[in-house]
Amino acid sequence: MELRQLEYFVAVAEERNFTRAAERVHISQSGVSAQIRQLERELGAELFDRSARTVTLTVAGKAALEHARAALAAAGAVGQAVDEVTCLLRGRLTVGMVIGCTFTPLFDALAAFHQAHPAVEISLLEDNSDRLVEQVRAGAVDVALTGTAAVPDGLDALTVVSERLVAAVPAGHPLTKRRRVTLRDLAAHPLVCMPPGTGLRTVFDRACAAASLRPTIALEASAADAIAALAARGLGVAVLSTSMAAAHSDRLTAHLVDDIGAPALLALIWDGTRNPAVRELLAHTRRAFGIPAPGGVGNAGEAAGC
Template identity: 60%
Template sequence: MDLRQLEYFIAVAETGSFTRAAERVHITQSGVSAQVKALEHELGAELFVRSGRTARLTEAGSVALRHARAALDSTLDLRDAIDDVKGLIRGRLTIGMVIGCEITPLFDALAAFHEAHPGIDLELTEANSDHLVLGVRTGAIDVALAGLAGEPPEHLASQVIVSEPLVALTPAGSELAGRDRTTIAQLMPYRMICLPRGTGIRDVLDQAGTAVLGTRPEVALVATSPDAVAGLARRGLGVAVLSASMAAAHPDLVAVPIDGITIPALLALVWQERTSPALAAFLEHCRAAFTPGQEPVAVRP
């Protein structure tokens, strides 16, 4: 007994005809008939009542049909499982990361995945968050760790890693450093320093300013990394606007909470709903690295 015999048997049972079954499986009618006869001989029972051009299942044939279908389904499951294994032996995975930041748990996940699946080529690409999300949508990037404003993008799978407020970062001894809290409106007289548009932090600032003031806040200086933004503020060139975890990397500066911003700055993994075996395995390593309930992930410049 082989799988080909079962396939032909099922085709005859479903079409009710050796002729139509032959058309379905793309071989001659005599070939189908011979294989079914061989199966009947091996089982020791007739599977069909043959009458003219029709073929009707016998009682034995009805019982055999259920098992034949189950056998073929199991074969397909086996092939899918092998394909999954093969997908973890070789291939490529492209991971996006927001530019200018060091996300230690992501690097830990990359290292663990590479150790487990050394045959998968890894490519790491850095960009602003809007470009990362676009890359995931188009399939150019398999998964990205991106900064987002308020909520994950629609029609993509996601895992929020951090949700935190914005703060104003200023040198100790400045007028702003003497305040317990501030607001978007109170920051308007200051020269603000922030990340570029297309980053989660800047999107939160722009949306919050528009909601409160009816317009985007004016940003005097733009730098592509949190370290550079803080460094400019340290030298008295303005007030840096960053997330709380970014500000924590600069303890020599004073972080003043900004009240009235209802949109959180998110750090999230985003990917398409349909995943390859390699991506599914990498996401498991990410879930282990970004442990729920852990201390907030520091986004270090």
């Protein structure tokens, strides 16, 4: 009995058709049929009823199916365990990134990961933070860099940035003369802010709701540079994080918003670490952002010298 025979058996059982099963395992239909017949001879029982248009499992086939799946899963686990120890990761890693992100440490982490594990195919996609969270939950994205007000329930997270919100205005704006800026002060002016679904906007909206304020969001943009550019031209007060505003200190003056105590977070999120590629990417991300590993020790890949 060979693993490929079990693979073909499972494929036929799930597809209920020899032709579709052959397409799935990328060999000819006659090859699948021959291997299934050989497996049946070794087991001494027919596994499929071939009398109808749709192939169905016999009683013996039903009894064998879950054991065949378990054997294939165990064989896959053996290969994965060896790959982890020898650092020969393979497969695909789907990384999500919040729209408008230009955070270069993430790109450094991806480059270092790719250099260490060239056999892993990396795909990168942009979306807003709320949708990225849902894609991580659904398994469509392995790990995502998101802006958030709090770590999403049921997911793991590594916070890479935690910053207060500021109001940023150009020279000559009335707010430049104030020593303190509050939400009520902001509500007296049109605002330029990130759109709903972003972490910064969530923090801002929650603070406004708690203060029973409904400020005017005149303009929305996904990129901090665009928000700053609009505010610099007098189109509204920019609502940004401290580092976003600091990047435009040559044309905008930033004031902490006193009554927004909750920070906006930029965090990597993932659903467990069953995927060894995710664990390795997290290790590279910690190094790129200068974040110590938990407990001050590296992960298994680091210990093995990967």
